[in-house]
Amino acid sequence: MSLSEREQRVLRDLERQLHEEDPTLAETIQYPERHLARVSPRNIGWGIALVLVGLVVVISGVVLGHGNGLVSIIVGVTGFGLAVAGVALMVRRPPVLKDARGGMGKDRTGRSTFMERQSERWERRRDGDR
Structure with a gap:
């Protein structure tokens, strides 16, 4: 199903606004890789x-647990777990904050998100056409 002329114009306007308002987001959408x-x-x-803390704990477990093998194993596994948690934290992406409605809300600085501003503009434009 093709878009009507009006829908195509609205889509072009939204794309232009996206490039003007948030060029980084526009580039991310255009080139996600x-x-x-x-x-x-x-x-x-x-x-x-x-x-680093995990590595220190592993080394401490080897040094301190020389006489007791069970302590060495427990401390070593704990240190390895800390190191794995550190790597997992490094590759995790920052969380996206959502508002109570389940949609995108304001960012951490309290400013409106791009999509919220676009929605407000769309509503103003739609109300102006009536």
């Missing part, structure tokens, strides 16, 4: 810290 590896620098920092 370029933006697949986005991760949070904060998560990378905490992940590296967890990996």
Whole structure:
């Protein structure tokens, strides 16, 4: 099913607005493969810290558990778990905040999201046509 002339015009207007309002999002939508590896620098920092703590715990388990094999194994597994949790944290993407309606809400700084602004503009434009 093809779009009507009006629908095509509205779609072109929305695309133009998207490029004007948020060129990064427009590029992400147009070229998704370029933006697949986005991760949070904060998560990378905490992940590296967890990996280092895990390695210290593993080494401590080897050194301290020399006389007792069970303690060495428990401490070693704990350290390995911390290191794995650190790597998992490093590759995790930052969470997307949602509002109470289940849709996209405001970002952490309290500003409206792009989609919320577009929805408001659409409603104003639609109300203006009446």
